[in-house]
Every structure is written in C-alpha cells, then in structure tokens.
Amino acid sequence: MSKQQVYHSSFWEEVAEDDNPFATQEAYCHGYNVYEDILQKATWFEYLYVMFKGEKPTEAQAKLLEKLAIALANPGPREASVRAAMNGGVSKAAHASSLMAALAVGAGQYGGSHEVYIVHGLLSKCGCDLETWREELLRPSDKSFADIWLPMEHVPGFDPNGEKTPTVLLNILDELVKIELGHAQLTWLKENRDELELIVGYPMSITLIAATTLYALGFDEHQASMLFLILRLPGAAVHALEQRDVGWKRFPFYSESIQLMNDPGDKGLPVVEGLNL
Amino acid sequence: MSNKLLLKSEDKLETNMGKAFLKERVVMRGKDLHHDLADMDWFATHLFSITGRRFSANQLELLNYIWSSTGYPDASIWPNNTAALAGSVRSTASLAMAAGLINSEATLFGGRPLKRTQDFFLRARKMRTEGISVKDIVEGEIKERGVIFGYGRPLASIDERVPHTLLKVRELGFGEGECVRMSLEINDYLIETRKIAMNIVALDGAVGADFGFTPEEFHLYMNLCFYSGQPPCYLDAVEKPEGSFFPIRCESISYSGKGRRSW
Numbered sequence: 001m002s003k004q005q006v007y008h009s010s011f012w013e014e015v016a017e018d019d020n021p022f023a024t025q026e027a028y029c030h031g032y033n034v035y036e037d038i039l040q041k042a043t044w045f046e047y048l049y050v051m052f053k054g055e056k057p058t059e060a061q062a063k064l065l066e067k068l069a070i071a072l073a074n075p076g077p078r079e080a081s082v083r084a085a086m087n088g089g090v091s092k093a094a095h096a097s098s099l100m101a102a103l104a105v106g107a108g109q110y111g112g113s114h115e116v117y118i119v120h121g122l123l124s125k126c127g128c129d130l131e132t133w134r135e136e137l138l139r140p141s142d143k144s145f146a147d148i149w150l151p152m153e154h155v156p157g158f159d160p161n162g163e164k165t166p167t168v169l170l171n172i173l174d175e176l177v178k179i180e181l182g183h184a185q186l187t188w189l190k191e192n193r194d195e196l197e198l199i200v201g202y203p204m205s206i207t208l209i210a211a212t213t214l215y216a217l218g219f220d221e222h223q224a225s226m227l228f229l230i231l232r233l234p235g236a237a238v239h240a241l242e243q244r245d246v247g248w249k250r251f252p253f254y255s256e257s258i259q260l261m262n263d264p265g266d267k268g269l270p271v272v273e274g275l276n277l
Numbered sequence: 278m279s280n281k282l283l284l285k286s287e288d289k290l291e292t293n294m295g296k297a298f299l300k301e302r303v304v305m306r307g308k309d310l311h312h313d314l315a316d317m318d319w320f321a322t323h324l325f326s327i328t329g330r331r332f333s334a335n336q337l338e339l340l341n342y343i344w345s346s347t348g349y350p351d352a353s354i355w356p357n358n359t360a361a362l363a364g365s366v367r368s369t370a371s372l373a374m375a376a377g378l379i380n381s382e383a384t385l386f387g388g389r390p391l392k393r394t395q396d397f398f399l400r401a402r403k404m405r406t407e408g409i410s411v412k413d414i415v416e417g418e419i420k421e422r423g424v425i426f427g428y429g430r431p432l433a434s435i436d437e438r439v440p441h442t443l444l445k446v447r448e449l450g451f452g453e454g455e456c457v458r459m460s461l462e463i464n465d466y467l468i469e470t471r472k473i474a475m476n477i478v479a480l481d482g483a484v485g486a487d488f489g490f491t492p493e494e495f496h497l498y499m500n501l502c503f504y505s506g507q508p509p510c511y512l513d514a515v516e517k518p519e520g521s522f523f524p525i526r527c528e529s530i531s532y533s534g535k536g537r538r539s540w
Contacts, residue, residue, distance in 0.1 A: 007525065010534040016527035024527055030535050037540035054535070096372050104379070145422070146396035146492035148382060148389050161283050202279075257288045260296045262307035269301075 011054060030054045045069065052223050061217055064179045068213045071172045072206070072228065074235025081106030082236045089240030090251045102236035103229055109152060111159070111205060113225040119157040119211035120221035128188040134199050155200045157208030165193070165203040173209055183216040320344075327497045328490065335449040336488060340498070342445050343481055346438055348505030352522070356381040356503050357510040364514030365522035377507045378500070387503065388496065394427035394482030395495040398456040402486060405455070411462045427460070427479030428467050438477040446484065454487030 015026040027034040029051055038047050045066040049057040057065065075082055084105040088098035109115045126132040141152040154160040177190045189196075189212050197203050207228075214224035243251055269277075295305040303310040305322075306329045314322055317331075320341055324332055332340065352361040356377035363373030382388030401414045409417075418425050430436055446452050460483035464475040481502075485495040514522045 004529060005523065005525070006529050006531045008531045008533065010532070012530060013532035013534070014527035014530055021526035021528065022524055028532075028537060031538040032540050033537070041540045056540070094369055094372055096368070097375075100372070100375060145400070146392055148392055148496065150493075161280050163280050254290070255297070255299070257290055258296050259289060259291045260293075260304055261291055262293045263296075263304060264307060264309050264313065266298075266302055267309050267312045 011051065049217075052227070053218060057217075060179050060181050064176060064181055064213060065217060067176055067179065068210065069231045071176070072210060072231040074238070075206075075232055076235065077239050079111070080108070081112065081232060082239050085236035085240040086243045086251070089243040090246070090248050092244055095237075095240070098240035099233055099236060102233060102240075106229060106232055106236070109149060109156070110154065111207060113228045114149060115156050115205075115207040116211045116214070116228045117221050117225040118152065119207055120215055120224045122156060123185065123211060123215040124221075128184055130192055130195060133192075133196060137196070137199050155202075157204060157211065158197070158200045158202050159205040160202050162203040162205070165197065169204065169206060169209060172206075176209070176213055181216055185212050185216040324498065328494050330489075332488070335451070339445060339449050339451060339484065340488070343442065343484065343499075344502045345505065346441060346445075347477070347502045348507075349503075350506045350509035352510040352513065354503070354506060355383070356387075357506045360507040361510040361514040361522050364511040365517070365520055367515070367519060370508075370511060373511045374504070374507055377511075378504060381503045382500070388499070390426040390478045391481060391485075391499045391502075392492050392496045394425075394478050395485040395490065396482075396492045397425065397427070398459065398483050398486035399492070401459060402455055405459065411459065411466055415463055415466055425463070425467075427482055428463065428473055428475050430474045430476045435474075436476040439475060439480060442477060442480050446480070451484065451487060454483065456483035456486040459483065 011030050013028040014024045015028075017023040017025045026036075029038060029047070032038050032050065038050070042050070043062060043066075045062045046057055049062060049065055077083065077086060081102040084101035085098040088094075088101050106112045107114055109118065122133070122136055126136055137155050137158075143151045173186075173190050173193070177186050189208070193204060210228050211224055214227055219227060293307060295303070297303045302312075305314060305326055308314050308325075310322075314325065317325065321332065321337055324330070324337070324340065350357070352358055359380050360373045360377035363369075363376055368376075384390070397418060401418075404414050404417075405411075415425060443452075446454075446457055451457060457480070460475060460479045464479070467473050467475075481499065482495075485498070490498060
C-alpha cells in the first residue's frame with residue numbers, strides 16, 4: 001500500500017460523514033462552519049473576503065468589494081476577454097471554453113490581471129507618495145532578459161490608447177471613495193489622478209482602480225490578480241451565452257479586413273478525376 | 278498618446294503571417310499552404326508557422342526528439358494529473374488537454390524555466406564573444422537573477438532525459454554547437470562549485486539558442502513538449518469508473534489553520 005496522499009491547507013477543513021470518509025459532514029473555512037454559520041449568516045462578499053483574507057471583513061470592506069465586483073462584472077463585448085468568450089459562445093463550444101478563453105485573454109498585461117498584479121507592486125512601493133510614483137511610472141520596463149510575460153509596452157495602470165479618462169471610470173472611482181474604509185489609497189488616487197495622468201501622458205485604466213481597491217482592502221498581488229480574473233467572468237459568460245442565440249451570421253468575421261502583405265497569389269485547386277465540385 | 282492607433286486599426290489588419298481565402302487557398306507566411314508547404318509534415322509546418330524558417334532534416338529530428346522524449350504518460354505529473362482529473366469527472370477531451378497544457382506554462386518546471394534558460398544562453402553566447410569567462414557569466418547571472426534556470430538538480434538525482442538527449446544531439450551533429458558546449462562547461466562548473474547539475478531544460482535551452490530561436494519562438498515551440506503525455510492519462514481516467522482517479526478522503530486535507538469559531 002502506497003502512502004496516503006495529503007493536501008495541506010491553512011484555511012479549509014472537512015469532517016467526514018460517519019459512514020463515508022469521502023462525504024462531507026462539516027466544512028470549515030478559516031474556522032467558520034461553512035454550511036451552517038456562513039451559509040446562514042454571511043453575504044457572498046463577506047464569504048469571499050473571509051476565504052481570501054482569513055478574517056471577516058468590516059461592513060465597509062465587504063461593501064467595497066461588492067461595489068468593485070459590480071464595476072468589474074461586465075467589461076462589455078468590446079473588451080478582449082469578453083470577445084474571446086463570445087468566440088466560444090457563437091461557435092457553441094463548451095461553456096467552459098468561453099470562460100477559459102476569457103481568463104486566458106483577460107490575464108494579459110494590457111488591461112488584464114497581470115497588469116493588476118504589476119500595478120499592485122507599484123502601490124506597495126509608492127503608496128501615497130507622488131514623487132515616488134513619478135519615479136516609478138517613468139522607469140522604463142526591464143528588457144534585459146526574457147520571461148513568459150513580455151516586457152510592458154505602456155505605463156501599468158494607464159491606457160496608452162486613451163484620450164481622456166472615460167466617464168465610467170470616473171463614476172466608479174467616485175462611488176468607491178464614498179465608502180469609508182479607513183485606508184487612504186483610494187482617496188489619494190482620486191485626489192492625485194490628474195497629476196498621475198499628467199506624468200504618464202495618458203489616462204488611467206480600470207486596472208489602476210481595481211488594483212488600488214484590492215490593495216486598500218488588504219489583498220496581496222496574487223489575490224488581487226485572482227480576484228480581478230474571477231470578478232470579470234459574469235459578463236463574459238452572459239455575452240457568450242447571448243451569442244449562441246444571436247448566431248454566427250450576425251457575428252463579426254474579420255476576413256475582409258485582413259490585408260495580406262505578401263500574397264503569393266492564387267495557384268489554383270488541383271483537378272482530381274472522379275471528384276465533382 | 279491617443280486613440281489614433283485604434284482608429285487606424287479599427288477595420289484593418291495588415292499582416293505577413295497569413296490568411297485563409299476560404300474556398301480558394303491558404304497562405305502561411307507568404308507561402309501557399311497546399312502548394313508551397315505541402316511537402317512538410319505537421320511538425321515542420323508548425324515550426325515554420327512559428328519561425329518562418331525551414332529547418333534541416335537533422336534539426337527537425339532533434340526538435341522532434343525533444344518533444345517526444347518529454348511527453349511522459351504518467352498521471353502524477355501535474356499537467357497529466359489535470360488531464361486525468363478532467364477525464365475522471367467526464368469533462369471533454371479538448372477542455373482536458375487545454376487545461377493540462379496551460380498548467381505546464383509554470384515556474385517550477387516547463388514554460389518559464391525553458392524560456393528563461395534559452396534567453397540565458399543567447400545572452401551568455403554574446404558575453405562569450407566579448408571574452409567573458411564561463412565562471413564570470415555564471416556568477417554574474419546568479420548575482421543578478423538569483424538563479425540559473427536549467428541547473429539545480431542535486432547530484433544524486435539524475436535527469437534521465439539528459440544523457441539520452443545529449444547522445445541524440447551528438448548523433449545528429451549538433452554536439453559542437455556553441456551553447457551546447459557551454460551548457461556542459463557550466464554543468465562542470467556548477468558541480469564543482471555548488472554540487473548541482475544540469476537538467477534537461479539547460480540542454481533544451483542550449484539547443485534552442487544554437488538553432489537560432491528567439492525567446493518568443495522558443496516559448497511557442499516548447500509549448501507542446503509535454504502534451505503527448507496527456508491523452509493517455511485522460512483516456513485512462515475515462516475508461517475507469519467516474520470519480521475514481523485518486524479520490525481524496527476528508528481527513529486527507531491536512532488542516533493547520535485557525536480553530537473553530539462562530540460567525
């Protein structure tokens with residue numbers, strides 16, 4: 001008999017039914033009984049916060065996380081991760097393929113979770129000090145060695161293709177700072193956004209707001225990245241489902257817009273005896 | 278910056294990579310797929326799609342060997358484990374394969390070490406031409422990056438792929454490649470100074486550098502190197518009863534967190 005394999009966890013515990021070691025009688029998340037206490041008394045965002053952080057959130061923390069979740073829930077069908085999900089939806093691929101596509105594309109460093117990860121690092125380094133921000137934002141991306149992640153091509157947290165800060169982002173920031181969190185970072189962002197955008201030369205993106213909010217809530221860079229991925233999935237799912245019904249005839253197909261710059265020309269199809277075309 | 282790039286790109290993609298003229302023909306990197314590239318097998322075509330280059334027969338044989346010798350049908354290996362879990366719960370074949378595949382773009386093995394190592398050899402080769410010694414290259418890399426991917430096996434733990442692959446490298450005429458030779462010199466140096474030896478990543482990365490891949494090309498080439506181990510693990514799980522792939526009992530979650538408390 002080989003050794004019994006064990007998964008180690010510092011936040012999840014299960015107690016088996018008396019008659020079946022593989023069936024759960026009780027489960028505990030950071031010591032709280034999940035299917036009694038948490039299920040009865042907690043909101044979804046309180047539970048989410050406890051799971052990641054290990055302690056119950058304050059009312060303000062839970063509310064802020066929920067507000068951020070609303071802000072992130074649907075990036076809309078123009079956004080790359082949602083478009084990837086819709087490609088799965090319109091072709092009627094498995095539902096999971098739409099969400100896996102949304103996660104893979106939404107993980108990117110132009111508007112995706114890896115950008116949130118990087119911005120979180122800036123927040124840890126710069127806090128509320130504008131001069132440090134100026135120094136870090138203007139620091140060129142390290143291109144001295146290769147990694148699975150490509151070098152950053154823009155200032156993290158900002159949109160190089162933006163004109164001015166989109167109204168929806170201002171609305172989001174306005175709403176989030178209304179929640180009295182007892183952490184200065186979000187308010188500081190609101191008060192210094194103009195200056196930061198002036199330093200960078202283009203407007204902030206949703207990744208800066210999301211990373212700042214998650215940082216202010218006490219999530220580390222890995223947790224922030226994961227939550228950003230999770231919280232953007234609802235819109236991807238619904239858009240993917242919608243395109244199943246809209247159908248491929250009314251879905252973009254970009255062939256006509258693709259211009260081949262090195263076309264060798266038509267060499268024709270072979271004529272094959274016995275094949276009627 | 279501004280939205281000018283978006284306005285310019287809205288309805289136009291200019292490319293040299295390819296296009297499908299459906300019902301007529303397909304162009305890949307300036308070549309007609311069904312005419313100009315019809316003599317290539319899938320593997321060569323795949324490499325052509327990544328690099329735009331045709332590799333020699335011996336190069337293709339070695340690159341193929343690197344893949345085939347790395348696909349282990351062992352369900353304990355993490356990507357295969359994922360594929361088997363998908364099979365055990367009766368997910369689809371493609372979801373299983375995709376899930377396993379993306380698990381292999383990892384840091385402890387797979388994607389990141391491979392790319393970082395190949396990039397290291399590209400940089401090391403340049404330093405060698407500038408007259409820097411192997412010792413200084415290695416010590417500089419460790420000082421700057423904290424690690425040299427591709428080396429780190431304790432001496433007692435041999436990577437079984439290394440001797441097989443090195444033999445193949447030499448048989449096919451690539452043993453004198455600058456980076457292959459350097460990978461062995463570094464191995465000697467690290468054994469002597471730190472009692473650690475090379476694993477297959479060092480040799481793969483050295484071959485990738487000698488063959489002229491850019492890091493991005495090498496990343497894409499190595500992407501599927503573990504893939505062939507996944508289908509057998511998925512199929513094995515599918516052929517067995519649902520949920521029977523190493524089931525975990527509740528007590529096998531070893532808990533070390535906070536004590537019980539009320540909400």
